[in-house]
Amino acid sequence: MSISIADVVNDDATLISRRAWSDPELYELEKRGIFGKAWLFLAHESQIRESGDFVQAYMGETPIIVSRGPDGAVYANINSCSHRGLPVCRSDHGNTTKFVCPYHNWNYDVTGKLVAIPQERHVKGRPDKSKLGLKAVPRVESWNGMIFGSFDPEIESLDDFLGDMRFYLDAFFARFPQGIEFYGAPQRWKINANWKLPVENQLGDVNHGPFLHAAVIPPEANAEVFELGLSVVPKPGHGATFRLMPEDAPVESVAWGFEGMATLLGGAEVQDYLREIQAQAKERVGPLRSRMKGLTYGVYPNLSFLWSNTAFKVSHPRGPGQVEYWSWSVVPADAPDDFKKIMRGNHTAFFGPGGILEQEDSEAWVQQFQGSKIDYAEDRPYFYGLGLGEEQERSDMPGLVSVTANEFYARHFFRRWRGALEAAQG
């Protein structure tokens, strides 16, 4: 019989059952109540600039082709032929005029419209092709080049969904004269963990840094997080963490820090570029946001932004016990190409499947899933109560704000999660 979600997450979300991470029945509810409902990140417009450009994406476990049509619009379609269901696109990215199913060569244009059924000339009846296009994602919207899709035709606008999260994302995006772009294809790899732990890790859990990553992150970098770090929940399920640097902080200390090792080793020119960006920050994003030196962000349900190492990530679920993790390098759009190549190193050296820091994270996530499956510990739900009730509003920034050790970002996420699963149960 169906699970009582209130038994999985208590009312203030200070206690969360191990089953939340491992139960197949809850996973099915997540598919319907979260991945079938929310706005999900698909791609960045910089990846599909020209007509016919496409990239692959996922919405949960569903494969999606995101493409630029000849009309300049963005299209998102499920990558599955209307005839027998095979994928019509086998490449990660590229430019094409058509997608062709290998089985009987049904042809679709880049917008997803069915244009040819080769074998139809041998029969008398003509199928109505206008009804047999690829299944389109019913809602597709962009904000600042970030393309999202939703399977819920009735969902609120993307702007409303993001809400005040935009204020914090723009602290990074708008810092650069031409915004940001995604640099090439994402790194993709699989981790035997539940999708929610990578999400939680980036949503606000910067406090694992001094412990899990003590072998690599120097104590002074950790001290900066403890002394200047803030955690914000602009809206339940979203989160932003950053250091609010002192007004008289040296420009270098804001423009790059420990996490800017590639910049530090990259030479004077790229450093001059970033110094200049930081010098203009007050003008571009205002005095408060110019002092923000980002750590990690989360956008409900499964998009993360690792500002400190300039990567966007998506945690795609593959059942309760596996994640397909995607991680893109993000660079300033206006920077010369050789600077972009230097700056992507802040991402690749520390994160991704070969990252110096990421290997510890993956290890923790895999071990947490093991812990979530063990028997005879049902009466020992995970404790999410650190800092309960200590978050407060502030007049100078939107949302609830607290120190980074306060786990309110996770409590808000799981309360939203609980509501979404209860709604899916009906």
Place this chain on the structure above:
Amino acid sequence: MSDEKMESDCYDPAKVTPALQLDVEQFYYREARLLDNRQYQSWLALCSEAIHYVMPARTNPLVDNSERGNESMISIERELEGADSTGTPIRNETYPYLMLRVERSFKPNAWAENPPARTRRIVGNIEILDVQDDRLSVTSAFHLHYSRPGSENFLYAGQRRDVLLRGEDGYKILDRVIIMDVAEIVLPTLGLFL
């Protein structure tokens, strides 16, 4: 492939002597032994301080119809997003990064290797492609068995494309490009010394 290409692809016996082949093979066997013995500090001494250490990402590009019938249509190079690409290589590192990784390995709180992995690599197909003064271009292939307590066992496979620098104290690795033969990365880490 044309006949000329075949010819230029073969080693030059004047440059690649049996003694040189033996010398280079011994270098790689020793390197493998150091890595499998977790003697990473000793291994780092085999790297030039000017080393460029790259593991390209490997993507699935569209087939170019105009290349139909040619070996280039399915060339491995098309799949690689390395240091010079506008993509995101998995690793693209210089000496300081390798030093950081080596230092990390000898700390008890490097949790992904506590307890440490047991590895055994077989390095073969050692082919000296070219010798220019003190620089040797060498490719090799490896299989690596990786096993950690509490985890499954994994098989890593790939190719290394190296430039070795010959000096008074033996060879140093100046360039290394590691081509991983995995389509889906299900391995616990690609942060190993490969």
